[in-house]
Amino acid sequence: MSSQLAALCAVTSFLWLINSVEDHQIIAEQPRLSSTLILLIASLTSYAISHFSDWLPGANGRFDDELGLSSTGNKTRPISQRNLPKKPRRYFVLILIVCIILRLESFHRVTADLQCSEPGLEAFLPLLVLAYQLYSSPRRARTFDDERDDFTRTMFEALSDFVAKSLYILIPSTFLLSFGVYLALISEPKSTLFCSPQHDSAKFVVFVQWVGVLLDAAIVIIAWRILAWARTTKSRLRTLSGILLVSGLGSGMLWVMSGDGVGSDPLFWFDVVIDGLSLATLLVSSSLLAPEGGSVLGFVGVITFITGLLLSVQRVWPLGSWENVSGLGTWGAVVGMSVGFSLFVYATDVKKVAFVHRAFVVFVLLLVAIAVSIFTPIKMSKGMERHPLSKIIYDARVESDRWLIHASYSDSLPAAVREYGERHYGRDPPRGFDKWWEFAKEKKSPVMDHFKQTGDDILPFWGVSPARLREDTRRAARELDMALLKIQNGTARHNLPPSNPYKAVLDELVDLVKDFAEHLPDLEMAINLDERPRVLAPWDQVQRLAAAGIKRKKTSSLLPDGKEDMPEPKLAVTVDRAEALKNAMQPKALRELTALSCPTGTKVRSGVHWDIRDFCSSCAKPQSNGQFLTNHDLSLELCHQSDLMRLHSFHMTATEIPPLTDLLPIFSRSKTDNYADIILPLKRLSETKESLPPKSQPFDKNVKKLFYRGKVSRLFSPKELLRGGQQERLVHLATLPPSSPDKSRLLLPNAAKNKAHYREVPTGQINPLLPFDIAFSSYTPCDPKLTSCPNTPHDFHNTIKEDTSDPLKNQYILTLDTDLGPSPLFNLALSSPGNVPFLSTIFKEWYTERVLPWVHFVPIDIRFQALHSTLAYFVGLKDQTKEHGSTDGKWIAEQGAKWASKALRREDRQIYLFRLLLEWGRLVNDRRDELGFKIPAA
Known part of the structure; x- marks a missing residue:
């Protein structure tokens, strides 16, 4: 025994x-x-x-x-x-x-x-x-x-x-x-x-x-x-x-x-x-x-x-x-x-x-x-008698109708107040909510109730006292690449001098605010000018403060707005960038901090995924239907996807400005799910320049290609990044020669049995049958003056294309993240009725919750396991199969453009910002528990 x-x-x-x-x-x-x-x-x-x-x-x-x-x-x-x-x-x-x-x-x-x-x-x-x-x-x-x-x-x-x-x-x-x-x-x-x-x-x-x-x-x-x-x-x-x-x-x-x-x-x-x-x-x-x-x-x-x-x-x-x-x-x-x-x-x-x-x-x-x-x-x-993407796209259409009803359920101010309370733990809307309602109605906003991102972002700060928030705002504004936006007596201004290159960014933000600044309480905001998000606080701290914020429901109406005398904001402290670079956080330390931002027991919190050779099915399955990505919101959550820590350059590059581990109130353009920044609609430096957008043309007149151009310029690239970065993997995958031993799993029709089956095929042999136009426009993996560059795969240098043509002339446009954040090309492709944006990202922006996968864009998993099958569905294989989803592709292009013209306008950015600033203005007020809005009794 x-x-x-x-x-x-x-x-x-x-x-x-x-x-x-x-x-x-x-x-x-x-x-x-x-x-x-x-x-x-x-x-x-x-x-x-x-x-x-x-x-x-x-x-x-x-x-x-x-x-x-x-x-x-x-x-x-x-x-x-x-x-x-x-x-x-x-x-x-x-x-x-x-x-x-x-x-x-x-x-x-x-x-x-x-x-x-x-x-x-x-x-x-x-x-x-x-x-x-x-x-x-x-x-x-x-x-x-x-x-x-x-x-x-x-x-x-x-x-x-x-x-x-x-x-x-x-x-x-x-x-x-x-x-x-x-x-x-x-x-x-x-x-x-x-x-x-x-x-x-x-x-x-x-x-x-x-x-x-x-x-x-x-x-x-x-x-x-x-x-x-x-x-x-x-x-x-x-x-x-x-x-x-x-x-x-x-x-x-x-x-x-x-x-x-x-x-x-x-x-x-x-x-x-x-x-x-x-x-x-x-x-x-x-x-x-x-x-x-x-x-x-x-x-x-x-x-x-x-x-x-x-x-x-x-x-x-x-x-x-x-x-x-x-x-x-x-x-x-x-x-x-x-x-x-x-x-x-x-x-x-x-x-x-x-x-x-x-x-x-x-x-x-x-x-x-x-x-x-x-x-x-x-x-x-x-086999499968029907291509799974046909059902996925149909289900997405049905779900989009439900989402639109949920996003604009209220048809009057009283209904909006009630809806706000149901979605915000019984709390009343902030003072000035009626002005916001009138503004949104006047601008014909298609989204009146669904602002979940804003609520989630500010919820933890309900657990911090107003005085502490004001102090932390000034503290955050003194960090590198930070600015201070101040609204006082109905006027908005910032503290960047004319010589600062980001002044145009803040000027544009002030211009957005000025149309409704008179309805805003006095407040200050620390604005992150860097591409990367800044606040990577431990999960325990964020959840503890969020739980405390949920319990704060005491509000009363029609009380005077308590204002305090705020001193003139000081100019940002000048920091030596060369000195800051010496303190850059290496990828290993960054991954350790990221793990602490996840709940106990999750994959990322348990440790770094080291088996990079094999596909992590358990990581991708929760948000997927077979090969295809179906739950885009869940795919943006990192904590159950430990393999992404070794498959995306954001987690594999040193960050010049180390993230802050204290929960500071910092407003950023974008963030990943682990960061605690507050998202606001902020343009990039490149977007503030006056330029006319490229002229789009109908979908059928565009070239049937999947277009991508990557641009990489780094100070340093570890060896694992050169083999596992998101952009590197894509270019390598799409440009493999026919002699390559690499294989991909592709959904192919069987004409004899009128069914579709998955087959493992040589990637290099299937690539010429699909209209890939994927390459780097420039590739500089590291600066040899600062560090010794590891060997760079020759594939990247051989695939560099100096393409000056308009990307909007292609029916399908693939947008990937850069090392720092999301690509600005997605907005351009989404707004054009002649283009279908293929989006592969881990970042959230202010509009993320209002653009829907398989309705406004085609989601592509960061791992690219379904890239070939997805494109084959829309365009077919050259001389091999007919496309199943050309009609679906045209429909997605048109739906995305129509929705962008209704929900992603300048006015929609103002509506989002107006509501966010009302929330923040109440939050930093000492009498915030008393400054709720209610409909006066008749």
Whole structure:
């Protein structure tokens, strides 16, 4: 019973490690330090457990008492001695320690360029162990005397004994097991983060992977021999503890030599402790099984099988979807593992798998193989009779009608006051709400009630006192690239001098305010002039203040507006930019701060996603319908999408101005969901110049192309950004040559069956069939005067196009974020009836909540997994298929332009700003709880 419990603990701890470590930051951020600490914790835990060895199996020796004796006629011999491997040499401990240190280093090297690695190589570990076993202990034929001694055996026992001693069964069963697990491991869809053949050492990474698998085999074999020959359980555990201790110290020396930092995030230390204890559980449990396992091959095979079976069964459910397009591969994985492992357990004389008898396991595997053989062809032939985008666009049209009713539910001022209270936790509107209502009605606003973004932005500040808000506003205005907007006695002005390049931006903002400034209370606002948002406060702080704000509902009406004498705003403090650059926050530190802005238990809060090679299906699935992005609002939330921290340049570039971690009232043009800035309609510096917009033309007269031009100019680009940045991945994906081995999963029609199926096709061969016009207009990844530039993939330099043509002459325009914020081209494309904007973003702007996906624009996931399928739906494949959605494309272009002319006008920006300033003016007033607006009694 104790050995079964040890087996169960070994399997459970192993599964915990392989499933939890992907979401831990110990691999991505401080790999060598993590390895050192985990080994040391496992060492101390093993040593502590050794003090309780009397409660564990094998305390009196090599399991002699527990296993008893094996009888063969008149001969007796201990089973433990029969199963023991060769006795280890004295220097084996040193070799084992060196192998462990080298294995950790090989793992760190592979994860540093994980996009260049090959999946599934670990599946061949049983074959390597088998090769060692055949070399060191060749099986010999049984003698005549042996057969005579065993004449009492049943036929089933004789057959089982033959299988256990036949190389003709052992070798193919091990191969089937490994190959089945390999098929399961390579079936995952790949991320679009790429490996550059010219500048990434792909062959070397794969070589290091194979070295790692060889080291795995050496570690398992040597450790098995050492621990199996320990005299008692106590000595076995203390030997294990010593090996881990010295290995940890050796890894620590490499960490010190590398100069890596020390993790400061408490979650890092929590992950280290948990993984250290889990590793100790795995190693201690495995060491208790060492003398009775028959051979190390059986143990390795069981662990490999469990890993592959769980993964392959998971791959059965999405058969036929974009996540799993290989029915044959999935069937081969399940059947190969089932048949191989059924023979393997008998060939290696494994009596139980964890705590389950092998006969029952074989019976279950037989049922699984039969079920998968029936289910696979049915699921793969099912297909889709209707393209999913047809239904997605139809559902979006229906939802847009509902949204418009919800956005303008009120038809009178009293109704608007009631609606405001229902949407703002029972709070009355601010003073001046009636003036705002009249202004919005006069400007014919299509949105009268839906201002959720404004309410969400200012809600946390209800938990801060007015005096503190006024003080924090002045404090924020003294930061770099900040300005102060002041409204006093119905007049708006700012504090930027004529020499400041952003003066035109603030002048335009003041011009927006002047039409309704007389109705505003006196107030001050700190305006962020930088492209990046500024306030990255911890989630706990924001939620605590927001909860306090929800409780503040006390209001009364028609009281005089309390005003205070505000001194003249001071000019912004001049800051030396060169000096500020020295304090730039590096991407690693920025990701740590971003994690703290997420709720506890979310993916980002738990750690950085390090498996950048494979597609994170669990990250994309909540907001997707198959390949396609359907819930655009949810896609803008980062906390459940940890992979985006390594797939968007905003999270991968150093920020010249570090974000503020205190909840300061700062108004910004845009932000990601994690930032606490207050969004306001603020033009960019480039948009303030007087220029006529390009003349648009009808949709049918435009060129049927998807157009994109990227412009990159950075001071510094880490290597991971050059392979994983949003713009880099897009240009690489759309310009792959036909000889490229990269593949994409595309939804293709089957004319013979009148259905559509997902297929995996070479990306380089499908690109010429789609009208991509995607390139960089300029690409400067870093400034060589400031830092040494890492190798830049040649693809980007070869795809630079000096295109001076009008982008609006293309039917489809793809807009991506820059390193700092959203692209201004989206507004231009949206306003044109001849263009369909494809939008791929993580940012929110003032109008984000009022433009609807699949109605006004086409949303594209940051990961680009559906880029080819989406474009193929609208334009078809050249000489291959007809477009399904050309009519839908024209309709989206026209609907977007009509809506922009109604809801994204200058007047709409004024309406948004007017309401925001009324809210803020009440918030900074000492009598804010008394300044609610109510309809006077008749």
